Amino acid sequence: MSNFILLAIGASAGGLIRWQIENNLLCNVIGTLIIGILVSMKSKKELHLLIGVGFCGALTTFSGWIMECIELMSANQFMKATQLIFMTLGLGLIAAILGFAIGYGIKHLKLFQSQSSIRRSEVRQRF
Template sequence: MAESTQTPQVHPRLLELFLVGLGAVPGALIRWQAAGLYFGGDNNVTVNVIGAFVLGFIVGRKLEARWQLLIGTGFCGSLTTFSSWMVDCITLIGDGRWPQALGLIGITLGLGLGFGALGLLLGRWLKPPEPPQWHS
């Protein structure tokens, strides 16, 4: 009986799951370590702004789907923290500190949009040029 020389096929969804998990581990570890640091401000803002920049960059580079899963969904998904940011805002509101809550919302949205746009522009700028198209 002859042995099969075919390479075993990996189910595409299993590969996607692996890529998301592989990216999530370093993102979660960085997030965990950032929670113990103090940069003179709110670390939730810091990780969310970094995540916005990285996501903008990968969108600007137009990376293929596998890289988007690894970096975007996996890494940035575990690094950034929308829910913790909301809890911070709700806590400030509950304590009657409306100006600080509105400031936190404004700063996070402003910096997030700004750094997301900066990442997008940098990703587009660093994108390798398209190969020339031959016209007949």
């Protein structure tokens, strides 16, 4: 499939989900968690384009986050604006590291795989 179609599918899904959730903080955290998983699994280029560049890129937004801070500041709510900045950054970093851990678990510790499929691959390795 052409690269553009992969990107378009991911981006439209990400954009529409952000529209439905109506919460930039939540979208940013979810998107960062997913891209963390993807990056640590060292996925193929096509999957990175679909989910990383397309879906997560469109689901998360930098401009919306900063604009929310500006709106709070112009309403003289400096405390809330500072809170939003630090909370988004902190939760984003935690989500990314959690994503790295989950991705590592899936790839190396063979989590989320049934025992029989692990046994089958062990048998295959032995012979």
